[in-house]
Amino acid sequence: xxxxxxxxxxxxxxxxxxxxxxxxxxxxxxxxxxxxxxxxxxxxxxxxxxxxxxxxxxxxxxxxxxxxxxxxxxxxxxxxxxxxxxxxxxxxxxxxxxxxxxxxxxxxxxxxxxxxxxxxxxxxxxxxxxxxxxxxxxxxxxxxxxxx
Numbered sequence: 001x002x003x004x005x006x007x008x009x010x011x012x013x014x015x016x017x018x019x020x021x022x023x024x025x026x027x028x029x030x031x032x033x034x035x036x037x038x039x040x041x042x043x044x045x046x047x048x049x050x051x052x053x054x055x056x057x058x059x060x061x062x063x064x065x066x067x068x069x070x071x072x073x074x075x076x077x078x079x080x081x082x083x084x085x086x087x088x089x090x091x092x093x094x095x096x097x098x099x100x101x102x103x104x105x106x107x108x109x110x111x112x113x114x115x116x117x118x119x120x121x122x123x124x125x126x127x128x129x130x131x132x133x134x135x136x137x138x139x140x141x142x143x144x145x146x147x148x
Contacts, residue, residue, distance in 0.1 A: 002082055004089045007044035007058065009037060014053050015046065022072050025134045036060075043094040044070070047086050049077065057086050059094055059102070066091075066099035071113070083116055091144075100146060105139035107132055117142050 007015075012033035019027035036042040036058060043066075044058030055073035059066040068090070073082045091102055105128060106113045122142035131139035 003048045004045050004086055005048055007037065007046055009034060011046050011053060015056055018072065018074060028070060041097060043097055045086060045090050047082050055082050055086055057090050059090060059099065061094060061097050061099040064098055064100040066094055066102050068102055068104040087120060101143065103143045105131060105141055108138045108140050
């Protein structure tokens with residue numbers, strides 16, 4: 001059974017290693033994750049399968065507009081609905097820090113993620129040309145507005 005917990009300092013090293021495996025050179029460091037713990041406008045979740053971290057997602061809220069970052073699920077746990085449930089949980093819980101509208105960027109080629117975001121009600125509102133590095137690629141900008 002997957003349980004969603006708020007990010008804690010003891011999760012940061014493992015998350016940074018998972019990010020490196022999934023995102024390569026674009027990964028956040030342990031220090032990047034630790035920095036989010038000091039921000040009252042940030043909310044990060046980890047998906048736990050027993051004692052193992054199998055995913056994470058987070059956001060930074062600015063005046064009600066929350067930028068979702070770092071959505072990832074370990075490869076051996078994909079296609080089990082974890083990303084969908086984790087994002088729903090993240091958006092619901094982040095209301096306590098004032099998040100009402102949500103935005104994110106996704107690689108234009110990441111069709112599984114795009115399908116998920118659209119299933120959750122996100123709408124494409126533009127493109128950031130050449131936004132991603134390693135490899136260079138456009139980002140599609142998505143928004144979902146006025147949740148609950």
